[in-house]
Amino acid sequence: MKPLSGSKVLGAFIHAVTWDEAIASIHKWGASRESRYVCICNVHSVVSARSNRDFERVIQEADMTTPDGAPVAWMLRRLGFRDQQRINGPDLMLRYCEHAASTGESVFLYGGRPETLSLLQRRLKQDFPSLQIAGSYSPPFRALTEKEDQDVVDQINASGANTVWVSLGCPKQEQWMADHRGRIQAVMVGVGAAFDYHAGTLSRAPGWMQRNGLEWFHRLCSEPSRLWKRYLLTNTLFIGLAAAQLLSGTESNRD
Template sequence: MEAPYRTILKMPVAITSYEDAGQRILKAASQGLGWYVCVANVHMCMETFDIPEFKTVVNNADLVVPDGVPLVWALKALGEKTATQVRGSDLLLHLCRESEKSGIPIGLYGGTPDSLNDFRKFLKNEYSDLKITFSYSPPFRELTQEEQEKYVREIRASGCSILFVGIGCPKQEKWMAGHRDKIPCVMIGVGAAFDFFSGRKKHAPRWMQKAGLEWLFRLASDPRRLWKRYLKHNPRFIYYFGKQYIRYRFGRNEKV
């Protein structure tokens, strides 16, 4: 059974929790299904809003979870009072813990060689019995067809049932969508999670996460890379979601 969802702008977002999302993912993984899961924030929402091709990628995902607090606020504003945040990094730990208990093998695809190695050490320290049957840091360039086919063969041969993909949005979502029919496992886009858990990037304090200010912490940590993204997307998200909320609240039918 599919998770209930609500559409924010042009992106359907699941009304779920760590336990519910985890159960759905683990069930699909145990059945060898080719799934992909998008971990959504305002950036992804606006990329979906702006780019029809990316909208198709995200809307075809098997599960889209609300990683960003603003999306949870939006869900609640649209009447989904039980909506809760499902942060990608916390979902990753939840799934690793449950995979260790149930013996489900996992794989890692993304990061740099150093961050990936340190992330593996972190996981083995936290979950000593966790089966990590595949890990690879792809080069920061377009892969050749031969390379793509080689990695697919290696992932399939590894037997991993859950594959964490950390190559950044929107690249990782496009990669997962392009490989769903080729790799019989659940792929989850986790962005920079490998860097966070390897200690190369810092998590925002919990109070900032809960207050919806994680974006501000990340901006302060990496302003040169992120300022254009937040300047472009955040004000526009507020504007267009405001129009959606008015339509919901007062029953108007104008398009966003």
């Protein structure tokens, strides 16, 4: 498999991958139970990486970063990857579960409320009857003790899971994956609100809004009090910084 290439978007390196390449990379690592992590990067991610050095390091050190959000994929197209698609968390999770069901791989679900995990597992088994769900864990709304964290690591490793799907929200899930690389023997993939979408506890934007880069607007309308500040600030910053990057011709490709 050829090395992944990509470019910096506002300072955060994003891999230019197709759906097939993303799934193939995760499968290759997961089949060997390699300890790796994948970040799904939207506008909020790349803007946060620019202002937060610790988060920037987490993104930089990821084994794969995919362009979630139409603006990030659009930037990659402008930077030379003309056919770049949006590789988002919810769809990547479903596509990979379909793949795992056909190959006999097992998945572990980390994050979400207990009731969300119950609904999610029912939905996944309904859609992919042969999918092996190795286990799940709903963390409390506090930091785990050292022993609790080690117990979770042991549980995941003992389950034999090839991939761990992490739904904690950004930047918590990315930091959690980075902290556990080398400890969890599986590929960790941070998928944001995917658990809630697939469990049916949170409605996702209609297909036409997703295709036209308006999924963020649907989320804003669904949770205005929580998200208005994030979208107002980050979207405005992204537009200005992206324009400055394109005008300066600054890009950094890497194979």
